[in-house]
Amino acid sequence: MAPMSATSPAASPAISPATSLWERYQAHLVRYKDMGIWLDISRMRFGDGFFAEMNGKAEEAFVRMKELEAGAIANPNENRMVGHYWLRAPKLAPTADLRDEIETTRESILGFASMVHAGEIKGGMARFSDVLLIGIGGSALGPQFLSEALGAAKDPMKIHFLDNTDPDGFDRTFAKIKSLSTTLAVVISKSGGTKETRNGMLETQARYESEGLSFAKHAVAVTGRGSELDKAADKGGWLRRFPMWDWVGGRTSVMSAVGLLPMALQGLDIDQFLAGAAAMDAKTRIAKTSGNAAMILALMWYFAGDGKGMKDMVILPYKDRLVLFSKYLQQLVMESLGKERDLAGNVVHQGIAVYGNKGSTDQHAYVQQLREGVPNFFATFIEVRKNRDTVPFDVEPGVTSGDYLQGFLRGTRSALYENGRDSITISVPRVDAFTVGALIALYERAVGFYASLVNINAYHQPGVEAGKKAAARVLALQGKVRAALQAANGSPLTASQIAAGTGSDPEDVFHVLNHLAANASNIERSDAEAPGHETFRFR
């Protein structure tokens, strides 16, 4: 090509469609230049009047957010304040006591981690080398995402997770830990009564004891003051207890001790993490849609799904480190927004389904459907500008693996747009503690705004109780079924017979019987064509 003068204007006599997209791109681009974070909504097909139409709802959302940040009871159903924004800006906390607690907790986490690293706190003779985090949902997903995004092989401690109540899963995790004697168990449960976590803790305690180790000397708790777990840790003389507060929800707890303690133990930079979130909060706290990335994101979600969640949110970070971000957002978005009723009590069945893994890998999995199939989604591309921290390597002259990654991102964004599929693109300079803190803060506030736009409470989760209660009934039934088999003294019984005798549902009984027969060596199952004719007996 011919050399160009730096001052020659771009020759573009008519506005071609491409030029209009370039103009649309520039007109709507939000850039936080000091953070290097950009939000591009040019590939969302909202019309010219959209922001004006939404202005009233946005204004209302700004007002509610301001009240929430000032300490209003923003979670009316649970009569609680919602204070995760204070965790990265303690001076905004509504009382001096809260401020102190946040600051003291951060300091004690840093102090504890540095003593652990120095070997001043240890369980036995040697320095702690591993962390075993026992928690589920909001008490595990944040630490999992952070360790995947920010961890490195050279970190001072390696982290493992028990995040379920699967006995085989427990066995597998224990098999990966080299030595429990140098493993610090971190038990995390806000309520202190989560059964999965309680079970993981009991199994872990038994493991330590079976190896002749004191669990208490290897354990810390992160929990609400006075909870069951808090009391057990206190009574048992555990190494340390760190607080959780009722004004921090599980899914936004990653900047409390829940996330900060594991980070600090892994040697990750909690101050940069908090600073990134605080910086994003400062930008998105400004009560004006223009330039507010969180509000614009929320409005795009509203546009995409018509304020009814009619489109799934597909998260496509083009970076291996961010592979768990979609899982993190799945919880943050779906648990916050998936609600039956709005704040006025109307049945609305809100929510936005979230899924995704990473690009360009997912192009080889489901981008086929995204481009050609059911148009029931909008995509969010996450671009990380920095390829790698090590020396560049050319896979072709002048072309790196990272250039390909960028090419696939841009190529897929175009290919989707051409076929009428909308997308958002977020660009970040690199994956580090600051940027990850900022991304989390961006999505937390976008979720809060979106909840206001559709008039729901983002801070409770009434729907999970039904499943827990039903589970408790199944466990209670198991006791009754076992008793019935024992009482029958070796005679075979059908599910219906036991159901009639215990006033239970025969199908429920049947499931319990099959579960028992598969796991208890003293319960025998006799086959029959129909489930109703099968018998079970004690032997």
Added chain:
Amino acid sequence: MAPMSATSPAASPAISPATSLWERYQAHLVRYKDMGIWLDISRMRFGDGFFAEMNGKAEEAFVRMKELEAGAIANPNENRMVGHYWLRAPKLAPTADLRDEIETTRESILGFASMVHAGEIKGGMARFSDVLLIGIGGSALGPQFLSEALGAAKDPMKIHFLDNTDPDGFDRTFAKIKSLSTTLAVVISKSGGTKETRNGMLETQARYESEGLSFAKHAVAVTGRGSELDKAADKGGWLRRFPMWDWVGGRTSVMSAVGLLPMALQGLDIDQFLAGAAAMDAKTRIAKTSGNAAMILALMWYFAGDGKGMKDMVILPYKDRLVLFSKYLQQLVMESLGKERDLAGNVVHQGIAVYGNKGSTDQHAYVQQLREGVPNFFATFIEVRKNRDTVPFDVEPGVTSGDYLQGFLRGTRSALYENGRDSITISVPRVDAFTVGALIALYERAVGFYASLVNINAYHQPGVEAGKKAAARVLALQGKVRAALQAANGSPLTASQIAAGTGSDPEDVFHVLNHLAANASNIERSDAEAPGHETFRFR
């Protein structure tokens, strides 16, 4: 409760709603008793006439499947046979040559793995301890799922993956490998030209060489005969080459060398894996809906989404080992079914979105939305009957962690059903090679049947080409942009200027410029308020 006689009938004078569900459960339960695999569709609210209505379509699907298994050109767009069913039943392959190739490949995989384990094949002085699998999509997801589902800490070799073109991702994986000298690189690409895999291979090769190791002495290829990769491996004198065939699609290649070689190297039982799939095929090959779990599954998907993919498929295995099953199915289902046109050429935009992780963990993430929010999904619970292989541990008297897991599964199934959310439940006795083979075969055939029900080609992926072509354009543009900057000799240029000079889209140029500026130390970016006014120059 009072002891019951084994012969007393269940006292149930009137049909309560619970009893009807129990009857519905029994009426529709499909049980493969020899395999221990059950399919429960009682919580899908199809009406009495549904199966009769669908009978014509189902019959047609059986006919097409029979033709496909007999070697018809079932992938008309690519003029190929579709033969993944032969991989586990070579005697069904349409020619003796194919039969031989399948059998010989299986034998040579077993022979190769046993020589690797014995240290008879090695790269340097010591036995191979690690496998580094380089592949993407269909060439990585299967092995990833299998190693997660079936692997154990005691396996003879540890497996790692390069499944993207992220340079930082490469660095991280290499940091986890103890020694390349005892690492066997397995490069998998059917076409042999997949750029991500090519890039991963080149970076890996350079690593070996930088450590003074011969890559060829540490590498094997799995690829189509005569492919670019096949030629390079042949010419380079790699340890071994294993074949891929054009009649096996990437997403159904897990029972070819793609999946079997990594399995065998990890010490997993490939014969049981194939046997499980063959057993499931034998059950679901029978051309009758009643008792055919694959057809019933496909019909349930049809019912759930009205044959248009209107409901997402949420996969909830209650077992840690199965956490990647949803990701595996995401590819199998979405790439197979996400199609723009039907076989008659009509625009139909088919597909079913798939997501999920594991229970009960996901109950703490998004079951809130599943129960109360947008009713845009149906769930599939996967129950694993066997709790663990080690000694049971009581977390309460007579209650194990596994009883809780079962309770949560049953509780959530009930809680969803109560709120009008449908679900399927699949029960398997345990997670082993046989069962996993059977599950994969079940879903492969269900996908094939569903494609027939909605009249699409499940075996091509025309939609992924557009993204690849667009990516190639971006990479070509990068060369032009760099040349323009160089030609400008240090003078700053805007994106529009370069676009005008190269006949490109200014926004595309702008993205390339920002990507270069972030990664090439000799390209300088000058900030401006609007993207169009920013300049870039060579220094």
